[in-house]
Amino acid sequence: MSLDTDFMVKVAYTAIHGVPVTLKIVLVALLISLPIGVLFALIRIYRIKVLEQFVKFYVSLIRGTPIIAQILIVYSAFPSLLNTIIGKAAFDINPIYYAYIVFTLNSIATLTEVFRSALQTVDKGQMEAGLMVGMKPRQTFWRIIFPQALISALPNIANATLYLIKNSSLAFIMSVKDITAIAKTEAAFNYNFLEAYLVVWVYYLIICYCAEVIFYLLERYFSKYRRPTKKTTGFNWLPFSIKQPEIEAKTDLTESERTNHAQN
């Protein structure tokens, strides 16, 4: 078996037009679901009546069904629903909006759980300390609790984003012209599916890798208040190298201070 490399180059050129589409789906879904995820997490943590039940139900509904089923339902329900409201114009809507809806709804559920557990990792003494220096609960939440929760949530947000990127490839079902859809169409002419899929594969690999780097940098920047430990095995910059990046260790503490801290 030999690969048609010319064809692969050609697919690579056409499929690149799908990259912005994929990125748009991911960014829109993330930007909308992040704040809503925080809100839903707060509703659950503070056990706000009625709303809490709703959030619980919503999260288990989304988490308990395959994303493909969610896509099919939204894609078959929304157009006809809209049709009854705004008439035929409903069928002219760019299908990317349906992708926005599905992937946002999906990420909200994931991020609600991510923020819920992250907020619970912040010691409740932080809130009490805030109250005892005269700050209001709301002020303490936004200035002290939330920034800490956000940082401990970052690895899981990164995870959720990677899933989102990969899941977005299912948007082709809704005839969204993303990377996958374009490559599939190209391949269908000559049945060069393997070549087309390899190109798709590389594109997603690159996008996911970039996302990982971005999250790694965010995490490193925002966790400056955490004590850097010696030789942290952080994100490995070069996927194929054996060498781990070394992060500078703080060394101006005496040994007894170190051990003391470790015990606290």
Next chain:
Amino acid sequence: MLKIEGLKKSYAGNDILKGISINVNKGDVISIIGPSGSGKTTLLRTITTLEEANGGHISFAGVDNDFQKLNGKDIHTIRRNIGFVFQNYNLFNNKTALQNITEGLIVARKVKKSEAEKIALKALERVGLTDRQNHYPSQLSGGQQQRVGIARAIALNPQVIFFDEPTSALDPELVGEVLKVMQDLANSGTTMVVVTHQMNFARDVSNRVIFMADGYIVEQGSPKKIFENPSEERTKTFLTDILANV
């Protein structure tokens, strides 16, 4: 200055504080001692309304009300006039030593940033940590963290500072530096209420010792009286036990 009468607190039907009355005068350094589980922490936390009381009266800083009738404004006034030093420091983890102190000044007291930093530096100087102002809590030893905790409390210039076992989370060799800072505070006339297992501190620094057991104040008096001539059998037993273990 701070007057508590008949303070009661129960958790799920368990009475923890069974009617506590305390009078704190300006300049007092009061040590509260007593066996584990006697309600010392709960006492400090209910007075500061971190826990809701089930009964009792408070007069302090212009508030004169039953605990159960306190409104938001009363609660704010009470907390604003009491400094709190926590057993496990509770420094804001995402803030430097300096920011830990300026945070309350800027956000709650609306002090200008430059002014707040001046106050904070002065407070850090009092606890001997000017050189650590830009360190995060995770980069400080336990003793240093607790000293920042104390600096955070004094910078707000409260009428009284509560300490809940400020040294009991510390390694023995770090206890001294914190006690030293507290002694300096006491000498400079700061009003303090200190829950402690450090009998030396209770005996040598405070002007009044309160012995608590089972949710009651069993007895109180000058350190001399409590340590040398306690009138209650429970106090005697407690002191004999604890001093034998030192």
